Amino acid sequence: MELITIGDELLLGFTVDTNAAHIARTLAAAGVEIVRRTTVGDEAAGIAAAVREALDRTGAVITTGGLGPTSDDLTKPAIAGIFGRKMRLDEEIAAELERRWKARFPSSGFPATNRSQAEIPEGARVLANRHGSAPGIWLEDESGRWVAMIPGVPREMRGILAEELLPAIRTRAESESVVLSRTLRTTGIAESAIADLLGPHFLGEPGTDLGSLPLAYLPGPMGVDLRVTAKGMPRDRAARLLEEAIVKLRAKVGPYAYGEDDTDLAAVVLQKLRSTNLRLAVAESCTGGMLGERITAVPGSSDVFLGGVIAYRNDIKTAALGVVAEDLRNHGAVSEEVALEMASGVRARLKADVGVSITGIAGPAGGTPEKPVGLVWIAVQAKELKARRFHLIGDRAEIRQRATQAALEMVRRALSNG
Amino acid sequence: MELITIGDELLLGFTVDTNAAHIARTLAAAGVEIVRRTTVGDEAAGIAAAVREALDRTGAVITTGGLGPTSDDLTKPAIAGIFGRKMRLDEEIAAELERRWKARFPSSGFPATNRSQAEIPEGARVLANRHGSAPGIWLEDESGRWVAMIPGVPREMRGILAEELLPAIRTRAESESVVLSRTLRTTGIAESAIADLLGPHFLGEPGTDLGSLPLAYLPGPMGVDLRVTAKGMPRDRAARLLEEAIVKLRAKVGPYAYGEDDTDLAAVVLQKLRSTNLRLAVAESCTGGMLGERITAVPGSSDVFLGGVIAYRNDIKTAALGVVAEDLRNHGAVSEEVALEMASGVRARLKADVGVSITGIAGPAGGTPEKPVGLVWIAVQAKELKARRFHLIGDRAEIRQRATQAALEMVRRALSNG
Numbered sequence: 001m002e003l004i005t006i007g008d009e010l011l012l013g014f015t016v017d018t019n020a021a022h023i024a025r026t027l028a029a030a031g032v033e034i035v036r037r038t039t040v041g042d043e044a045a046g047i048a049a050a051v052r053e054a055l056d057r058t059g060a061v062i063t064t065g066g067l068g069p070t071s072d073d074l075t076k077p078a079i080a081g082i083f084g085r086k087m088r089l090d091e092e093i094a095a096e097l098e099r100r101w102k103a104r105f106p107s108s109g110f111p112a113t114n115r116s117q118a119e120i121p122e123g124a125r126v127l128a129n130r131h132g133s134a135p136g137i138w139l140e141d142e143s144g145r146w147v148a149m150i151p152g153v154p155r156e157m158r159g160i161l162a163e164e165l166l167p168a169i170r171t172r173a174e175s176e177s178v179v180l181s182r183t184l185r186t187t188g189i190a191e192s193a194i195a196d197l198l199g200p201h202f203l204g205e206p207g208t209d210l211g212s213l214p215l216a217y218l219p220g221p222m223g224v225d226l227r228v229t230a231k232g233m234p235r236d237r238a239a240r241l242l243e244e245a246i247v248k249l250r251a252k253v254g255p256y257a258y259g260e261d262d263t264d265l266a267a268v269v270l271q272k273l274r275s276t277n278l279r280l281a282v283a284e285s286c287t288g289g290m291l292g293e294r295i296t297a298v299p300g301s302s303d304v305f306l307g308g309v310i311a312y313r314n315d316i317k318t319a320a321l322g323v324v325a326e327d328l329r330n331h332g333a334v335s336e337e338v339a340l341e342m343a344s345g346v347r348a349r350l351k352a353d354v355g356v357s358i359t360g361i362a363g364p365a366g367g368t369p370e371k372p373v374g375l376v377w378i379a380v381q382a383k384e385l386k387a388r389r390f391h392l393i394g395d396r397a398e399i400r401q402r403a404t405q406a407a408l409e410m411v412r413r414a415l416s417n418g
Numbered sequence: 419m420e421l422i423t424i425g426d427e428l429l430l431g432f433t434v435d436t437n438a439a440h441i442a443r444t445l446a447a448a449g450v451e452i453v454r455r456t457t458v459g460d461e462a463a464g465i466a467a468a469v470r471e472a473l474d475r476t477g478a479v480i481t482t483g484g485l486g487p488t489s490d491d492l493t494k495p496a497i498a499g500i501f502g503r504k505m506r507l508d509e510e511i512a513a514e515l516e517r518r519w520k521a522r523f524p525s526s527g528f529p530a531t532n533r534s535q536a537e538i539p540e541g542a543r544v545l546a547n548r549h550g551s552a553p554g555i556w557l558e559d560e561s562g563r564w565v566a567m568i569p570g571v572p573r574e575m576r577g578i579l580a581e582e583l584l585p586a587i588r589t590r591a592e593s594e595s596v597v598l599s600r601t602l603r604t605t606g607i608a609e610s611a612i613a614d615l616l617g618p619h620f621l622g623e624p625g626t627d628l629g630s631l632p633l634a635y636l637p638g639p640m641g642v643d644l645r646v647t648a649k650g651m652p653r654d655r656a657a658r659l660l661e662e663a664i665v666k667l668r669a670k671v672g673p674y675a676y677g678e679d680d681t682d683l684a685a686v687v688l689q690k691l692r693s694t695n696l697r698l699a700v701a702e703s704c705t706g707g708m709l710g711e712r713i714t715a716v717p718g719s720s721d722v723f724l725g726g727v728i729a730y731r732n733d734i735k736t737a738a739l740g741v742v743a744e745d746l747r748n749h750g751a752v753s754e755e756v757a758l759e760m761a762s763g764v765r766a767r768l769k770a771d772v773g774v775s776i777t778g779i780a781g782p783a784g785g786t787p788e789k790p791v792g793l794v795w796i797a798v799q800a801k802e803l804k805a806r807r808f809h810l811i812g813d814r815a816e817i818r819q820r821a822t823q824a825a826l827e828m829v830r831r832a833l834s835n836g
Contacts, residue, residue, distance in 0.1 A: 008647065009636050011452055012599065013442030017435055020457070024431025034429055036464065037457035039438070042634070046454065053471075105610075113613060153637070155812050181430065216427060227432060282707075282728065288714025289700075289707030292728040296706025299782055299814055307734040309727055310700065310710040316725040316768060320738075350734055364717055396717055 001027070001169075002054040003037045004047075006065035006075055007152060011041045019064050019157050026161055030170055031235060033179040042066060044078040051147060052082050059145040062165070065152030067117070067134040076137065079147055080121035083139055087119045093126065094118035097133055127168075131159035138168065179231045180238040184249050185263060186256040187223030187409050194224055197252055203228070203245050213245055221394065221401035222265070226253070258412060265408045266294045266301075272415040273304040273354070278382070280411070281352035282308035283321055283342040285333060285359040286376065290404045306350050311342065321345035332371065334359050339377035339387045347381050354414070355381045358407050360390075362399045376403045382414040419445070419587075420472035421455045422465075424483035424493055425570055429459045437482050437575050444579060448588055449653060451597040460484060462492040469565060470500050477563040480583070483570030485535070485552040494555065497565055498539035501557055505537045511544065512536035515551055545586075549577035556586065597649045598656040602667050603681060604674040605641030605827050612642055615670055621646070621663050631663055639812065639819035640683070644671070676830060683826045684712045684719075690833040691722040691772070696800070698829070699770035700726030701739055701760040703751065703777040704794065708822045724768050729760065739763035750789065752777050757795035757805045765799050772832070773799045776825050780814045794821045800832040 003023055009015040017039065024034045035058060040046040047066065054061045066075030077087055097118055098110045117134045120126060127136030132153055140146040148168075150160045186194065194217065204211030218225040228245040230238035250257055258265050273280055282291045289310050295301050309320045314333055317323040322345040327337045339357050347355025360376025367373035372391075376399070379387035388410065392402040421441055427433040435457065442452050453476060458464040465484065472479045484493030495505055515536055516528045535552050538544065545554030550571055558564040566586070568578045604612065612635065622629030636643040646663040648656035668675055676683050691698055700709045707728050713719050727738045732751055735741040740763040745755045757775050765773025778794025785791035790809075794817070797805035806828065810820040 008632070008634055009645065010439075011442060011455060012446045012597075012647075013439035013444075013452075014601070014643075014645065015636070016439045021428075021431035021434045024429060026431075028430045034431075035459065036468065037429060039455035041453070042632070050454065101610075108614065111610070111614060113618070114610065155816060179430075181432075183432070214426070216432075218427060218432060225432075227427070229426070229430075284707070284710070286714075287711070288719075288723075289702070289710025289726070289728065290714075292702070292707025292730070293705070293711045293818075296704075296708075296728075296730060297815065297818070301706075302730055305706075305730055307728040307730040307738070308707070309738070310707065310714075310725040312710070312714060312720055312723055312725040320725070320727070320768070350738070397715065400711075400715070 001032060001034055001060040001062065002058050003034050004050050004054060004061060004063045005037070005039045005152070006042065006047055006063055007039075008041045010039050010065070019152060019154060022154070022158060023062065023064065023161060026166065027169070028179060028181065030166060031180060032169060033231075042074060044074040047075055047078040048082055051079050055082070055145050055147065059143075061147045063147065063149045064157055067136075067149060067151040075149055076119065076121060079139065079149060080124075082147075083121065083141055085121040085123055085139070088122055089115070090118050090120050090126070093120070093135055100133060127160050127164040129156055129160055130163065132156040136160040136164060138165075179229065180235065180242060181227055181229040182242045182246050183218075183225050183227040183261050184246055184253070184257050185223060185225050185259050185261075185265075186253050187258060187265065187405055189224065189253070189256045191217050191219040191224050194226070194253060194256075198249075202252075203248060209241055210244060210248075213241060215245070221398045222405050223256075223258075258409065264294075264298065265405060265412065267298045269408050269411050269415070270295065270298055270301055270304055272412060276415055278353035278415070279304050279306050280354045280356070281306045281346045281350035282407075283346035283355065283357040284308065284310050285312060285317070285342070285357075286362040287358045287360075287400050287404050287407075288312055290400055291356070291358060291407055294404055294408065306352050308350070309346055317342060321349065334361055334371055334375055334377060336377055336379075336387045336389070339379035340381075340385055343379035343381045343387075344385055353382070354411060356407050356411050358403050360392075360399070360403055362396045362403075364396060374399055376406070378403065378407045378410055380407075380410045380414045382411070384414075386414075419450060419452055419478040419480065420476050421452050422468050422472060422479060422481045423455070423457045423570070424460065424465055424481055425457075426459045428457050428483070437570060437572060440572070440576060441480065441482070441579060444584065445587070446597060446599070448584060449597060450587060451649070460492060462496040465493055466496040466500055469497050473500070473563050473565065477561075479565045481565060481567045482575055485554075485567060485569040493567055494537065494539060497557060497567060498542075500565075501539065501559055503539040503541060503557070506540055507533070508536050508538050508544070511538070511553055518551060545578050545582040547574055547578055548581065550574040554578045554582060556583075597647065598653065598660060599645055599647040600660045600664050601636075601643050601645040601679050602664055602671070602675050603641060603643050603677050603679075603683075604671050605676060605683065605823055607642065607671070607674045609635050609637040609642045612644070612671060612674075616667075620670075621666060627659055628662060628666075631659060633663070639816050640823050641674075641676075676827070682712075682716065683823060683830065685716045687826050687829050687833070688713065688716055688719055688722055690830060694833055696771035696833070697722050697724050698772045698774065699724045699764045699768035700825075701764035701773065701775040702726065702728050703730060703735070703760070703775075704780045705776045705778075705818050705822050705825075706730055708818055709774070709776060709825055712822055712826065724770050726768070727764055735760060739767065752779055752789055752793055752795055754795055754797075754805045754807070757797035758799075758803055761797035761799045761805075762803055771800070772829060774825050774829050776821050778808075778810070778817070778821055780817045780821075782814060792817055794824070796821065796825045796828055798825075798828045798832045800829070802832075804832075 125138040134151040136150040311317040323341040342357030343355040363373035543556040554568040729735040741759040760775030761773040781791030
């Protein structure tokens with residue numbers, strides 16, 4: 001199967017192609033492999049050429065983008081042409097589009113540009129869009145070669161993929177070869193340190209079953225993910241080998257592993273808070289709210305997350321958290337003393353069980369030889385009150401992401417030992 | 419020119435292809451157009467096929483990825499084969515790699531897998547890598563068709579692109595056609611409403627200079643970006659036409675436009691605060707810190723941003739912001755009254771000049787018929803105190819992003835009128 005993403009904004013690099021990653025991961029999780037991905041601009045000839053080539057190679061193509069109401073939408077006629085189909089107005093879709101429009105803009109007429117979204121190729125099957133206006137389209141020829149077109153708006157793409165496209169593909173894919181993978185997520189340990197821990201041929205000697213599984217190191221601001229992949233074998237054998245590999249990896253890097261696959265460390269921390277019946281509050285300086293944002297990105301966090309204080313300026317650290325002004329003067333805002341006082345201050349003032357604080361120098365300005373950019377102090381008060389110093393690498397955004405992740409990991413460890 | 423990104427992790431969607439966006443933008447800014455982008459896995463035949471096809475189409479190809487020390491690196495021999503070249507060990511590169519290795523790991527021998535990074539195709543030019551070990555490679559045939567291979571590690575890719583590859587491409591591209599674009603960023607107005615405002619052929623009738631510029635609508639949680647592109651003309655003419663187009667767009671959508679190109683609304687708000695000498699504080703409920711995070715993502719924000727309160731739970735709204743408990747009971751946390759009290763409360767308690775608050779239902783749970791998911795109240799107190807109700811669409815993440823952007827826009831407007 002191949003994936004084609006359409007849009008000048010993608011080709012010019014104004015938009016990062018997160019749709020492509022989402023579709024590939026979703027299909028991979030269902031055991032369906034994308035063998036090539038192509039991105040083309042909003043130009044009919046280029047779209048048609050890319051789709052024709054992909055059809056010739058694999059006979060199964062998903063496209064995203066180019067289905068909106070505005071005039072740069074050329075995808076449907078371009079692809080209909082490959083199948084020798086004409087476009088026709090689907091009255092049912094048109095009526096539904098008009099109904100939605102009138103519900104939203106009662107006083108304004110239904111524009112002709114929006115009606116064009118109801119045009120579909122002859123003989124196409126509609127993939128219902130419950131999240132927006134442009135429907136998806138499944139087009140197939142007598143020999144079973146197919147193209148599925150879905151919109152590029154991420155919410156609509158995700159909805160149609162899950163509700164319509166994936167079930168359709170799954171039915172067809174059952175007999176095809178499987179690609180499965182599992183990822184162990186670690187944090188607080190460098191890629192090279194893991195490599196040293198594991199050594200070469202960690203999973204097994206080349207040629208053995210386990211040894212033939214590729215082990216990928218995927219470092220990023222959240223830590224290092226370790227991904228093992230099994231290809232071209234029956235699903236149950238792949239699943240068994242992957243389980244063996246993960247058990248082996250956990251035995252070595254267990255203390256640094258906080259979860260698998262998509263697991264977010266914030267969700268792990270929230271779960272630990274719930275199971276220990278403790279409530280959390282945060283005090284943030286250089287991260288400016290990112291820690292609270294990460295935690296509240298998890299639905300249902302309000303049962304154990306109370307809130308916090310963004311103490312970006314020093315006077316707020318004193319007024320809202322009770323940090324001693326003299327400590328700020330003597331040790332500076334980025335210091336063990338201030339981190340400890342922020343954590344215990346927010347815990348006491350918000351009547352929480354656990355307080356966590358971050359204070360650091362995210363850069364690019366503000367560093368000194370004694371306190372360089374990337375220096376971050378993080379403190380946690382659960383049963384005990386403790387602080388740790390970090391030297392984080394990367395630009396401002398990355399330092400803040402790493403600091404947030406490190407704070408979550410300190411809370412996780414405090415709760416695991418408590 | 420075409421771009422090929424190589425790696426199983428990209429194809430499987432475990433890594434989002436930010437390299438591709440960076441390269442495309444960098445080249446576009448230099449007036450060089452990428453006409454197609456392809457992603458293939460770590461597999462020699464697939465790499466060779468994609469490169470051969472791209473060469474046939476455009477004669478100019480950049481590849482990233484597949485140059486690291488690990489065993490999945492097949493790019494160089496696969497591409498050398500297309501040009502009929504053999505691989506040879508470059509002794510100079512090998513010596514340099516060994517020197518670096520010994521500096522880093524004095525006690526461990528230089529591994530053979532790393533030495534393979536010093537192998538380059540016969541007749542290739544080396545693109546120096548000052549940021550890592552794998553050098554870039556430029557391979558060209560007698561007819562001037564070329565492939566440039568650079569590593570996939572983002573830092574190394576960016577370095578080689580800026581220092582080696584871009585200068586080489588620029589020299590060749592001078593006679594080629596230019597692609598330039600400008601983007602006007604709007605927020606607080608729907609894509610369809612802009613389309614209605616502008617009507618068809620807004621920039622000019624088809625066939626006229628302005629009318630031939632594609633105008634793209636790029637909707638997202640931050641608002642709708644309007645991008646105009648000029649292709650295949652001399653640079654000064656392209657720049658002049660784009661300026662005319664932007665002036666014309668601003669005349670229609672001016673009140674909704676907060677900036678151009680990469681401009682972040684948070685940076686615009688900070689600049690307005692600076693020029694009016696006002697200091698800001700935030701009170702966040704459903705966004706949980708995202709507004710503070712957006713503001714402090716801008717370097718140097720501490721001169722006008724004081725901090726804020728993440729009042730995720732109701733008792734924190736009362737204790738830390740002075741929201742009247744009775745109002746919470748009578749009107750609920752997501753109400754005009756509570757939003758107003760949060761904004762004025764954080765302004766007073768943090769001694770700020772401007773207070774802004776967000777309270778809403780981000781979902782997926784917590785909605786009711788009267789207060790559905792997506793209902794958000796935002797209040798600002800600058801000279802005046804006012805609140806506005808929003809019905810935001812999307813999933814939890816998107817509702818929070820839209821709420822954050824709407825809050826920034828309310829502050830921008832409050833400061834513009836003040």
